[in-house]
Amino acid sequence: EAGVTQFPSHSVIEKGQTVTLRCDPISGHDNLYWYRRVMGKEIKFLLHFVKESKQDESGMPNNRFLAERTGGTYSTLKVQPAELEDSGVYFCASSHSHEQFFGPGTRLTVL
Amino acid sequence: AQSVTQLGSHVSVSEGALVLLRCNYSSSVPPYLFWYVQYPNQGLQLLLKYTTGATLVKGINGFEAEFKKSETSFHLTKPSAHMSDAAEYFCAVGNPPDDYKLSFGAGTTVTVRA
Numbered sequence: 465e466a467g468v469t470q471f472p473s474h475s476v477i478e479k480g481q482t483v484t485l486r487c488d489p490i491s492g493h494d495n496l497y498w499y500r501r502v503m504g505k506e507i508k509f510l511l512h513f514v515k516e517s518k519q520d521e522s523g524m525p526n527n528r529f530l531a532e533r534t535g536g537t538y539s540t541l542k543v544q545p546a547e548l549e550d551s552g553v554y555f556c557a558s559s560h561s562h563e564q565f566f567g568p569g570t571r572l573t574v575l
Numbered sequence: 576a577q578s579v580t581q582l583g584s585h586v587s588v589s590e591g592a593l594v595l596l597r598c599n600y601s602s603s604v605p606p607y608l609f610w611y612v613q614y615p616n617q618g619l620q621l622l623l624k625y626t627t628g629a630t631l632v633k634g635i636n637g638f639e640a641e642f643k644k645s646e647t648s649f650h651l652t653k654p655s656a657h658m659s660d661a662a663e664y665f666c667a668v669g670n671p672p673d674d675y676k677l678s679f680g681a682g683t684t685v686t687v688r689a
Contacts, residue, residue, distance in 0.1 A: 468618070495675060506579075507665065507679040520676060555619065562607055562626065562671040566619035 466490070468567035470556050476573045482544040485570045489558030496539050497564060498531060502552040513539060546574045577602040577668050581680035589688045594653040596683050598666030601647060608649040609667040609677065610640055619665065625649065661687045
């Protein structure tokens with residue numbers, strides 16, 4: 465069974481540009497989560513989808529971040545426009561119940 | 576609200592020695608507790624979890640952890656470290672079914688000396 469996949473693995477962009485991160489969850493997992501780890505800090509929750517609906521987006525930093533999960537399968541996280549403080553590793557996880565399975569993360573660097 | 580504190584951002588142990596990683600949590604409701612490991616250039620992998628029942632839980636690769644409610648702790652141990660245990664370890668707390676999001680500690684990097 466394929467695990468959670470994320471694309472790209474690395475992204476380097478300039479301040480003000482737009483970046484879109486993609487997450488493909490484990491097939492059949494209704495729950496999809498986004499987390500972020502800024503350098504030197506703990507991993508922080510961003511938001512939680514149940515199928516295509518946003519269940520909890522309390523961790524989204526500001527309105528420059530937009531997450532979607534059309535059709536309840538893969539999800540995208542768009543940052544527009546990117547700022548320096550958005551640099552970090554973005555993790556996606558999916559679950560059927562309480563155990564979350566994590567992807568390898570996307571390392572985003574904003575210059 | 577919930578939070579997690581991991582004591583020690585870096586731990587160095589000799590091969591064959593005890594590994595002890597400390598985790599304390601705060602939670603307003605009975606928590607679900609997790610330990611994840613991240614090997615270099617890989618994603619987070621679940622080591623073990625406590626949900627309900629037996630407070631001593633065993634995980635993969637010889638790790639175990641004990642939930643102590645009175646101490647609000649969930650420390651991770653392994654009796655004998657192996658070189659392959661070098662990684663970053665994260666303690667996390669969740670409160671399903673009402674709140675599925677995980678709150679993580681800052682992580683502890685383990686190095687193993689030959």
